[in-house]
Each structure stands twice: as structure tokens, then as C-alpha cells.
Amino acid sequence: MILRGSSLFARLVAVLALVLAVGAGLLLAAAWASARLAADEAYDRLLVGAALQIAETIASDGREISVDPPFSAFETLGLSPRDRIFYKVVDPADGLLTGDADLAVPVDRARLAAGPVLLDAEHRGQAVRAVVAGRYVPDAAKAGFAAVVVAQTREARSGLARALTVKASLMVLAMSALALGAVAVAVRAALRPLRAIEGVLAARGPNELQPLGLAAPREIHLLVASIDHFMGRLSGHVAVMKRFIADAAHQIRTPLTALSAQLDLLSRETDEGRRRDQLARIRARTAELGHLTNQLLNHAMVIHRARSVAFDPVDVAGLARRTLIEAVQQQPGDRAVDVGYEGPEEAVTIPGDAIALREALSNLIHNAYRHGARRRLTVRVGRERGRVLLAVEDDGPGIPSGEWARVREPFRAAAGGGVGSGLGLSIAAEVAAAHGGEMRFETHSDRGFSVILSLPDGAEA
Amino acid sequence: MIGRLACAVAPLLALLLAPLAAGTAGAEEVTRFPASEHERTVLTIRAAADADAMAPLIRDYQQLYPDVTVIYHEYVTADLFGEVAAACAAGRAARDYPADVVISSSVDHLIKLANDGCARAHRSFETARQPDWAAWRDEVFGFTTEPAVIAYRPDLVPPEDLPHSRVALVDLLRRKPEAYAGRIGSYDITLSGIGYLFAAYDARAAATYGRLVEAFGRADLRVRCCTGDLIADLEAGRIAIGYNLLGSYVYRAMRRGARIGLVVPRDYTLVLSRAVLVPVTARAVGDAFAFVDYLLSARGQKVSREEAFFFDRTGPLPAGVEGPPSLATAGILRPITVGPVLLAVQDRAKRARFLAEWRQSIGAEAPRGGPRREEP
Numbered sequence: 001m002i003l004r005g006s007s008l009f010a011r012l013v014a015v016l017a018l019v020l021a022v023g024a025g026l027l028l029a030a031a032w033a034s035a036r037l038a039a040d041e042a043y044d045r046l047l048v049g050a051a052l053q054i055a056e057t058i059a060s061d062g063r064e065i066s067v068d069p070p071f072s073a074f075e076t077l078g079l080s081p082r083d084r085i086f087y088k089v090v091d092p093a094d095g096l097l098t099g100d101a102d103l104a105v106p107v108d109r110a111r112l113a114a115g116p117v118l119l120d121a122e123h124r125g126q127a128v129r130a131v132v133a134g135r136y137v138p139d140a141a142k143a144g145f146a147a148v149v150v151a152q153t154r155e156a157r158s159g160l161a162r163a164l165t166v167k168a169s170l171m172v173l174a175m176s177a178l179a180l181g182a183v184a185v186a187v188r189a190a191l192r193p194l195r196a197i198e199g200v201l202a203a204r205g206p207n208e209l210q211p212l213g214l215a216a217p218r219e220i221h222l223l224v225a226s227i228d229h230f231m232g233r234l235s236g237h238v239a240v241m242k243r244f245i246a247d248a249a250h251q252i253r254t255p256l257t258a259l260s261a262q263l264d265l266l267s268r269e270t271d272e273g274r275r276r277d278q279l280a281r282i283r284a285r286t287a288e289l290g291h292l293t294n295q296l297l298n299h300a301m302v303i304h305r306a307r308s309v310a311f312d313p314v315d316v317a318g319l320a321r322r323t324l325i326e327a328v329q330q331q332p333g334d335r336a337v338d339v340g341y342e343g344p345e346e347a348v349t350i351p352g353d354a355i356a357l358r359e360a361l362s363n364l365i366h367n368a369y370r371h372g373a374r375r376r377l378t379v380r381v382g383r384e385r386g387r388v389l390l391a392v393e394d395d396g397p398g399i400p401s402g403e404w405a406r407v408r409e410p411f412r413a414a415a416g417g418g419v420g421s422g423l424g425l426s427i428a429a430e431v432a433a434a435h436g437g438e439m440r441f442e443t444h445s446d447r448g449f450s451v452i453l454s455l456p457d458g459a460e461a
Numbered sequence: 462m463i464g465r466l467a468c469a470v471a472p473l474l475a476l477l478l479a480p481l482a483a484g485t486a487g488a489e490e491v492t493r494f495p496a497s498e499h500e501r502t503v504l505t506i507r508a509a510a511d512a513d514a515m516a517p518l519i520r521d522y523q524q525l526y527p528d529v530t531v532i533y534h535e536y537v538t539a540d541l542f543g544e545v546a547a548a549c550a551a552g553r554a555a556r557d558y559p560a561d562v563v564i565s566s567s568v569d570h571l572i573k574l575a576n577d578g579c580a581r582a583h584r585s586f587e588t589a590r591q592p593d594w595a596a597w598r599d600e601v602f603g604f605t606t607e608p609a610v611i612a613y614r615p616d617l618v619p620p621e622d623l624p625h626s627r628v629a630l631v632d633l634l635r636r637k638p639e640a641y642a643g644r645i646g647s648y649d650i651t652l653s654g655i656g657y658l659f660a661a662y663d664a665r666a667a668a669t670y671g672r673l674v675e676a677f678g679r680a681d682l683r684v685r686c687c688t689g690d691l692i693a694d695l696e697a698g699r700i701a702i703g704y705n706l707l708g709s710y711v712y713r714a715m716r717r718g719a720r721i722g723l724v725v726p727r728d729y730t731l732v733l734s735r736a737v738l739v740p741v742t743a744r745a746v747g748d749a750f751a752f753v754d755y756l757l758s759a760r761g762q763k764v765s766r767e768e769a770f771f772f773d774r775t776g777p778l779p780a781g782v783e784g785p786p787s788l789a790t791a792g793i794l795r796p797i798t799v800g801p802v803l804l805a806v807q808d809r810a811k812r813a814r815f816l817a818e819w820r821q822s823i824g825a826e827a828p829r830g831g832p833r834r835e836e837p
Binding site: 066067068069070071073074075077078081082083084085086089097098099124126 | 575576577578593597598665800801802803804805808809810811814
């Protein structure tokens with residue numbers, strides 16, 4: 001059961017849309033601010049122009065200061081067609097020469113020499129933009145700056161700022177929409193390989209376990225590689241199982257056929273003596289069949305465990321001693337074989353699967369006991385360069401070195417081996433491989449033949 | 462109707478009646494136009510416009526809105542401006558001062574009112590049709606076309622003397638100073654709002670203004686307070702030529718049968734657009750704007766052209782008027798634009814200086830103590 005998370009596409013697009021929206025918001029704010037500045041700049045020129053035109057007409061005859069606001073000044077102001085106009089002209093002593101007495105824009109004469117002063121103000125409850133322009137009157141009763149104050153409501157400015165902002169906004173919004181569309185397309189394209197994987201997997205039959213063979217972008221290469229790796233392992237596993245089942249079927253069918261034939265003979269036999277012999281043979285066959293079945297099941301179990309069980313620390317020395325004792329107890333005591341253990345008394349611990357290891361060892365001991373050992377069987381535990389060696393040694397003829405490779409395979413026991421003898425070595429080899437080690441054979445003229453499991457001790461894992 | 466009667470009779474009589482006129486100054490004349498159907502609203506119009514001129518327009522408006530009673534208050538411009546400005550300043554406190562529509566020939570007054578925030582804005586199909594120079598802020602709308610004209614007595618001015626331009630007028634006064642000395646009339650611009658407006662625009666429009674005023678001074682210009690007085694002087698033969706008279710009033714006198722001729726100058730023509738606004742203190746706002754829309758509509762303009770003010774912007778001049786084919790003839794139209802430029806006219810320093818110069822050129826004494834009277 002896979003938990004259904006929210007769609008990757010939706011998440012990516014949502015995040016990018018959020019980023020775009022924030023960006024667009026900032027751009028709009030910037031556009032509004034700059035549009036306001038631009039509008040102010042444009043209309044400030046008209047305002048200053050009008051104030052200067054009025055200031056130009058300020059004149060003095062030595063006694064009186066006069067002013068004659070020209071039509072042109074008002075025409076200039078009229079270029080912002082809807083705005084109200086307020087103005088006043090004051091003499092150097094702040095006496096009103098003409099205009100609106102209640103226009104309360106401060107006149108800072110210290111700054112007038114440098115040129116007209118622009119400022120924002122309020123008049124009769126309306127926001128206005130005002131300019132104060134000065135004209136120096138030298139020959140008045142009190143020499144100084146006469147001042148022209150012209151104020152204008154902000155309608156045209158706001159209108160222009162709004163128009164500019166709307167245009168900029170349309171462009172920003174169009175860009176954002178375009179970007180969002182591109183993002184959606186790009187994200188969809190980026191996620192297409194996943195869809196391809198999904199398609200390939202969905203189209204497969206249960207037995208098609210070959211690698212995907214897809215060209216994948218770097219970002220999901222690991223995913224494809226993992227799937228391919230998994231497929232490879234699954235495919236190997238299935239192959240082993242298939243072969244095992246085929247072999248096992250063959251192995252079980254043969255003794256069953258023989259058993260069936262013997263039972264036929266038995267049913268037709270009348271002689272009591274021969275009936276007894278045949279019964280004995282059938283019992284022996286049945287025992288062999290049971291042994292074979294056990295080994296088959298063990299083999300399947302070992303193969304399964306090797307691929308699925310996590311390793312725990314295992315004391316292989318103790319394990320070897322216990323397995324040896326159990327094995328010896330199970331053997332028929334018809335031969336005098338000298339059984340021995342050589343190795344440290346203290347624990348020798350490696351990471352491993354105790355059950356599989358015991359099975360492997362037990363099989364080796366049984367093999368040695370049954371097919372090799374004449375007088376002597378020794379289990380040896382030792383260390384060698386980061387490895388732990390478990391050796392089962394006997395004084396029998398051993399396996400000819402030409403067959404060493406073949407006998408590791410299941411059901412390929414040494415020539416002359418009877419039914420049920422084919423699996424022990426292959427189980428041991430499987431277990432060694434599952435522990436990252438190997439199984440090898442050695443022949444010494446003086447000591448005899450030994451099967452050695454060489455397992456890593458885990459110290460340098 | 463006392464003021465207007467006084468204007469219509471004789472200046473002598475006017476002088477005699479002066480104390481009476483002064484006593485009634487500010488007391489406007491009221492005409493009531495009752496609704497023909499059940500009265501739904503009362504629309505109060507306060508106007509500086511001749512009630513006789515406005516009556517056809519109001520009656521036609523009542524054809525469209527028969528349930529509206531119109532009360533028409535006629536003022537002189539300065540009084541109207543004073544009252545409306547005071548009502549606007551008082552704001553809510555002036556609720557008992559009904560004024561739904563304000564009309565004035567002194568457009569500068571209305572511009573000043575709108576500039577001070579005393580007018581309501583109105584947008585409609587009709588207002589959208591107006592040229593830029595005939596409206597401001599969707600608050601002040603010019604609805605008439607009234608040229609400043611030269612009026613004359615045909616029997617006192619031989620055809621070869623008839624001036625068709627200012628230059629021709631100056632030339633005539635130079636060529637025949639004796640014939641026309643004391644026979645030229647115009648407004649006393651210190652008293653007449655329209656006279657001042659026309660003079661200010663004359664001064665602005667052409668360099669001939671200075672020469673013209675000097676020539677008037679040499680010819681001993683007769684100045685009067687109002688168009689009615691000047692028309693009466695013409696009819697009585699006391700003057701032969703009247704300069705810058707309001708064309709609509711002169712033409713009305715012609716239609717009435719007065720022996721007067723009318724010339725629209727060919728050098729340039731000042732055109733006044735009498736304006737209307739709806740004050741912020743208006744109560745019947747919807748009907749007020751309906752009236753404004755009516756004045757601006759094709760129907761209202763037709764009535765205006767045929768029965769009230771006789772001129773329009775694009776059509777031919779009325780029958781019997783000498784001048785260019787139409788006011789819109791290329792280059793000669795100098796409209797007095799309804800816009801903030803008129804604030805310059807309102808400037809008191811400018812006015813004081815302009816009047817002083819005018820008085821000096823005309824040779825008039827300091828302002829006379831007579832009644833201050835302005836054109837309705």
C-alpha cells in the first residue's frame with residue numbers, strides 16, 4: 001500500500017506561483033512608486049513654469065510692489081486639465097499682494113535664492129502639490145524676496161501615475177502569467193521520465209525482469225539504477241528458484257518411481273523371505289527420500305535466509321562444537337571414527353546467521369562422515385588475515401580437484417554419491433557466499449582432505 | 462424688473478432712479494414657471510441671464526419634465542457670485558438657501574466657484590460631447606455661443622465707414638475724428654463684468670488693443686454699465702457705434718425691430734459661452750443635472766439658437782448679420798474658454814492694474830460714485 005502524497009507537479013507549480021506572485025507584487029509597488037515620481041516630475045515642471053511666469057511680473061516702483069499674473073501662467077497650469085489651482089503672491093514683508101489669503105503653504109525665504117521650492121501640502125482638505133518661487137525686490141521699502149506660491153490638486157498626477165501603473169501592471173501580469181505557463185510546461189517536461197518509468201513498469205508481464213534500459217536525467221538516474229539493480233537481484237533469485245524447483249522435482253521423482261516399482265514387486269511377492277528383504281529395501285529408500293526432502297527444504301531455507309535475514313554476532317567456535325556433537329550423535333555408530341575439534345576455547349565472533357551457519361557446518365560434517373572419513377574427522381576453527389576459517393577435515397579420499405568447481409552446484413555431488421548426497425556442499429557454498437565469504441577445498445598428503453569455509457570476521461566492515 | 466426697465470429707458474432716467482436701484486441691489490427678480498402636471502419637484506435656478514432669453518429654454522425643458530416647477534431668480538453677476546460663494550462657504554448651514562442651478566455670463570465667477578470646490582461634477586452623454594474649451598472638471602459647462610459684436614445705427618454710419626475689424630475702427634476714428642467724437646459707446650469695464658472680460662481678452666488677443674483704447678480716449682468714448690443701456694443709446698441715436706456688445710442681446714433688439722445693424726468682426730471674434738453649474742448645496746440634484754443635460758442637448762441648443770441666444774458655434778450667422786460666414790471660420794474664433802485660465806481674470810491685482818490703465822487711456826476720472834451695476 002503506497003500512501004498517496006500531494007502531486008509533485010502541484011507542489012512545484014504552487015511554490016513557483018507563490019514566488020512569482022511575490023515578485024509581481026514587489027514589481028507593482030516599484031512601478032507605482034516610480035510612476036508617481038514620473039508624474040510628479042512631469043507636472044512639477046508646469047507648476048514651476050507657472051510660478052516663474054507669475055514671479056516674472058513682480059515689479060516695484062520704489063514705493064509699491066505690483067504683480068500682474070499673466071494668462072499664460074494659468075494656461076500652463078490648465079495643461080493638467082482637471083486640477084484646481086490655488087495661488088498667492090506675498091511681498092517681502094509677507095503682505096498679501098494677490099491670490100488666496102488662506103493658502104497656508106510655508107514660505108521659507110532662506111531657500112528661495114537657490115530656486116523654486118517644491119513641496120506637498122494640504123489646502124481646504126485636499127492634498128496639493130505646491131511650489132514657492134521667489135523674486136528679489138531690491139528697491140522696495142523692505143528689500144527681500146517676494147514670493148509666489150502656486151498649488152495644484154493632484155488629480156492629473158494621480159491619473160498619470162495610475163495610467164502608468166496600470167500599463168506596467170499589465171506587462172508584469174502578462175510576464176507573470178507567461179512565466180507561470182512556462183513553469184508548468186517545464187515541470188511537466190521534467191517529470192516526464194518518471195511517467196516513462198511508470199509506463200514501462202506497468203506494461204511489463206510478471207516474468208519480465210530485465211533492466212529498464214531507459215535514458216534518465218541525472219536527477220533520477222539513481223532511481224532508475226536502483227530499480228535496475230532490484231530487477232537484477234529479483235531476476236537472479238527467480239532463476240535460482242526455478243532451477244532449484246526443476247532439480248528438486250527431478251530428484252524426488254526418481255526415488256518415488258523406484259519406490260513405486262518396489263511396492264509393485266512387493267505386492268506380487270509371495271515368498272516370505274524375499275518379502276522381508278524387499279520391505280527392508282523400501283524402508284531404506286524411504287529414509288533416503290526423507291533425507292533428500294530435508295536437505296531440499298534446508299537448501300531452500302538457506303537460500304531464502306541468505307537473501308533476507310539480517311546478521312547478528314555469532315560465536316562460530318561454540319557453534320562448531322555444538323554442531324559437531326549433534327552431528328556425531330545422529331550418525332549410526334557402525335564405524336570407529338575419531339572425531340575431534342581443534343580451535344580456541346574462547347568465543348570467535350563474526351556477524352552472521354547462526355541457523356544458516358549451523359546448517360552449512362552440519363552438512364559438511366555429514367558429508368565427511370558418510371563419504372570421506374575412514375578413521376578420523378576433525379573440525380577446525382582458525383583465523384587468517386581478517387577472516388575466520390571453519391574447516392572440516394577427514395582422512396578419506398576427498399574429491400578429485402577436477403570436480404571442485406562442479407560440486408558447488410546443487411545436485412552435482414561427487415561421482416558415485418547416492419541419492420540425497422548432492423546438496424550438502426552446495427548449501428555450504430551458498431551460506432559462505434551469503435556471508436561474503438567462500439568455500440574452498442584443500443588436500444594435504446599427511447592430513448587428508450578438508451572443506452574450508454572462509455568467512456570475513458566483520459572487523460573491517 | 463425695475464433694474465432692467467431702468468436700463469431700457471434712458472440713462473437720465475437711470476440716474477434719477479439710481480437711489481432706488483441701489484436700494485434694491487441684491488434683491489433679485491423672481492419668475493415662477495409652474496409645473497403643468499402634478500408637481501414633483503421644485504427646481505430653483507439662480508441666474509445672471511435675461512429671464513426673457515431663458516424663458517423659451519425653461520418652457521421647452523418643462524415639455525420634457527412637465528412635473529417640475531421652475532423658480533427663476535434673476536441677478537446681476539456680482540450679487541449672484543456673492544450669494545453662491547457665501548452659501549458654499551456656509552456649507553450645511555446654508556441648507557435653507559435653495560439653489561439647484563447657477564447660470565452666469567461672468568464665467569470667471571463660476572470657474573472661481575468650481576475651483577473653490579463649490580460645484581458638483583456630472584458626466585453624461587451630453588457632457589461628453591462638449592468641446593474641451595466649453596467645460597471644466599465636468600462641473601462648469603458653457604451652453605451658449607455669444608460673440609462680442611460691433612453694433613451701429615445704419616442711418617448714422619455710411620456703408621463705407623462701417624468697420625469690419627478693430628484696425629478699421631481705429632482707422633475710422635483717425636480719419637474722421639469729428640464725425641464720431643462722442644458717438645462711440647462701450648462698456649464701463651469698471652462696472653460691467655462682461656465688459657471687463659471682453660476687454661481683458663481683447664488685450665490678450667491682439668496688439669491693437671492699446672491703439673484701440675487710445676483711439677477711444679481721443680474720441681471721447683461714452684461708457685455705460687450694461688448692454689441694455691448701450692442698445693438704448695443706439696436706438697435713441699445718442700451713439701452711432703457700440704463696440705464689443707453682447708451679440709445675443711443686440712440681435713434680440715434687432716428682432717424686436719430696433720434700427721440697429723450688427724457686425725461680427727472679421728479680424729477675430731471673442732465668443733463668450735454663458736455657463737452653468739450645479740452647486741454642492743443643491744437639493745434637486747437629479748433634476749438640476751437633467752436641466753444641464755437639456756441645455757447641452759441638440760434640442761436645447763436648437764431652442765437656444767432660434768429663440769434665446771441666436772448664435773451657435775458652427776452654423777451660419779443669423780439672418781441680417783454682417784461678418785464671416787460662420788463663427789467657426791478658420792482662425793477668427795477666440796473663445797473665452799471655460800477653464801482655469803479665467804482665474805487670471807479673477808485675479809484682483811491684475812484687475813486693479815488693468816482698470817487703472819484703462820481709465821488712464823480713456824481719460825475717465827476715478828470710479829464714479831454711481832450705482833455699481835452689472836450685466837445680467
